[in-house]
Amino acid sequence: METKIAVIGAGSWGTTLANLLANKGYSVTLWCYEKDLALRIEENRINDLYLPEVKLSENIRATNSLTAAVTDKKMLLFVTPSQSTRYVLKEALPSLSSESLVVSASKGIENESLMLLSQVFEELLPVHMHSQLGFLSGPSFANEVSAGMPTAVVAAARNNAVAKQIQEIFSTEVFRVYTHDDIIGVELGGAMKNVIALAAGVADGLGFGHNSRAALITRGLAEMTRLGLKLGGSAETFAGLAGMGDLVLTCTGDLSRNRSVGIELGQGRKLDEILSGMQMIAEGVKTTLSAYQLADKLGVDVPIIEQMYLILYQDKDPRLAVTDLMLRDLKPEAI
Numbered sequence: 001m002e003t004k005i006a007v008i009g010a011g012s013w014g015t016t017l018a019n020l021l022a023n024k025g026y027s028v029t030l031w032c033y034e035k036d037l038a039l040r041i042e043e044n045r046i047n048d049l050y051l052p053e054v055k056l057s058e059n060i061r062a063t064n065s066l067t068a069a070v071t072d073k074k075m076l077l078f079v080t081p082s083q084s085t086r087y088v089l090k091e092a093l094p095s096l097s098s099e100s101l102v103v104s105a106s107k108g109i110e111n112e113s114l115m116l117l118s119q120v121f122e123e124l125l126p127v128h129m130h131s132q133l134g135f136l137s138g139p140s141f142a143n144e145v146s147a148g149m150p151t152a153v154v155a156a157a158r159n160n161a162v163a164k165q166i167q168e169i170f171s172t173e174v175f176r177v178y179t180h181d182d183i184i185g186v187e188l189g190g191a192m193k194n195v196i197a198l199a200a201g202v203a204d205g206l207g208f209g210h211n212s213r214a215a216l217i218t219r220g221l222a223e224m225t226r227l228g229l230k231l232g233g234s235a236e237t238f239a240g241l242a243g244m245g246d247l248v249l250t251c252t253g254d255l256s257r258n259r260s261v262g263i264e265l266g267q268g269r270k271l272d273e274i275l276s277g278m279q280m281i282a283e284g285v286k287t288t289l290s291a292y293q294l295a296d297k298l299g300v301d302v303p304i305i306e307q308m309y310l311i312l313y314q315d316k317d318p319r320l321a322v323t324d325l326m327l328r329d330l331k332p333e334a335i
């Protein structure tokens with residue numbers, strides 16, 4: 001099959017990756033959820049909603065037709081919001097080639113089913129395609145990748161040959177891709193760091209300093225690792241790019257949407273009001289609900305995630321949440 005690629009989702013990350021691939025010479029079809037956006041990208045070569053400062057490659061074709069996007073492609077890269085992935089994949093299924101590589105670069109846990117996206121893809125795709133699935137994650141702000149700043153990420157797949165193929169397809173002199181075989185760990189790291197980044201933002205919004213942030217990053221990592229181990233992931237993965245790497249980036253970086261939402265919560269604004277003013281997505285808000293429920297179901301202790309859940313979904317005062325976190329029973333430091 002000729003190397004044609006479809007990128008499903010034209011938010012800031014999907015557009016950035018589409019442009020990276022197009023600049024490598026691939027022929028890329030970018031599926032836009034918003035019909036008008038596809039037309040404007042075709043006309044102006046600019047994604048004015050999600051990545052306005054970047055002129056897009058001539059190798060990108062934008063479309064609002066999912067059928068046109070996925071038909072006859074070597075690789076499909078899904079970069080939809082996690083809560084929409086199931087619906088978009090279902091709609092794409094009839095047109096999808098059974099030989100395509102299917103890669104997901106989204107970071108979240110589905111609400112209600114409490115599934116990781118790998119589980120959603122495996123539920124919907126025929127079994128013979130499961131070995132063609134890959135997951136791209138790691139510390140990567142779209143704007144920095146678009147600006148050509150050196151970035152390192154991981155591509156996880158069951159099948160090492162597939163992980164290597166994805167590595168080859170995406171790597172550039174400024175975008176370094178490592179392979180990985182721990183899909184659960186890589187995915188869970190990317191999803192859960194958003195929850196801890198919300199908490200780090202809350203601490204910043206309350207006016208706390210570096211000590212609080214370092215404590216949240218470290219103990220947040222312990223929570224991610226505990227839940228990951230229970231789901232079959234490996235502890236080492238959480239010390240890598242998709243775990244600690246992305247956690248540090250998102251808990252410290254001013255470009256993080258999740259941390260920004262947390263800052264506003266800490267400053268006393270209400271969640272609805274914050275989200276209604278956002279065009280972009282902060283995945284951590286919905287993932288907090290899934291992560292809290294998943295941990296509860298599996299009997300995993302996740303105190304930071306629990307307090308974040310109470311702030312977001314039970315309107316708990318962030319100051320009280322901090323006090324409740326600090327005054328838990330004293331114990332040895334352990335994962």
Ligand SMILES: NC(=O)c1ccc[n+]([C@@H]2O[C@H](COP(=O)([O-])OP(=O)(O)OC[C@H]3O[C@@H](n4cnc5c(N)ncnc54)[C@H](O)[C@@H]3O)[C@@H](O)[C@H]2O)c1
Pocket residue numbers: 009010011012013014015032033034050079080081082084088105106107108140141142143279280281282283
């Ligand atoms: N932006 C980044 O720096 C970055 C980096 C790595 C991973 N990610 C992940 O990539 C995924 C996509 O995020 P993004 O930052 O590209 O998006 P974004 O926040 O820039 O834009 C929102 C996206 O959601 C789409 N959308 C809204 N409602 C939809 C629906 N009902 N069905 C399908 N699509 C819908 C919009 O069309 C748009 O593509 C997320 O899981 C995010 O965590 C983002």
Ligand SMILES: O=P(O)(O)OC[C@H](O)CO
Pocket residue numbers: 107138139140141142194197246249250255256257258259281282283
């Ligand atoms: O802006 P955020 O918080 O969604 O983070 C973006 C990326 O996931 C960072 O790796």
